[in-house]
Amino acid sequence: MFCQKCGAQNADDAAFCNSCGTQIVRLGESPKDKVIQAKIQTKRDQIAGISQTGPILLCLLGLPCLLLYIIPGAIMIGVAIWWSSSRENEKKKLENEIKELQAEIAAIGGK
Ligand SMILES: [Zn+2]
Numbered sequence: 686m687f688c689q690k691c692g693a694q695n696a697d698d699a700a701f702c703n704s705c706g707t708q709i710v711r712l713g714e715s716p717k718d719k720v721i722q723a724k725i726q727t728k729r730d731q732i733a734g735i736s737q738t739g740p741i742l743l744c745l746l747g748l749p750c751l752l753l754y755i756i757p758g759a760i761m762i763g764v765a766i767w768w769s770s771s772r773e774n775e776k777k778k779l780e781n782e783i784k785e786l787q788a789e790i791a792a793i794g795g796k
Pocket residue numbers: 688689690691692693702703704705706707
């Protein structure tokens with residue numbers, strides 16, 4: 686055990702330094718250390734007491750609400766894409782029919 690004032694080595698159970706006579710304070714044993722450690726313990730207890738139940742519950746409630754918007758939204762977009770592509774196919778089919786008819790006209794005109 687070393688003296689915190691002069692650094693002289695003392696017996697582990699020495700109460701006072703044999704070199705300078707200062708009272709030897711072991712870490713965690715001085716009244717000041719005890720007060721600080723009590724404060725640390727209080728704050729640790731406060732940390733342990735801070736519950737996340739409220740925010741978790743709010744998330745559990747928010748998730749279905751989010752899905753309630755996402756699912757119908759995704760269905761609407763999916764239907765819109767399908768609808769758009771089916772209309773595009775209908776347009777192509779009609780354009781092909783026009784080409785066939787124009788080919789018929791060309792065939793008649795060629796005779
Ligand atoms: Zn000393």
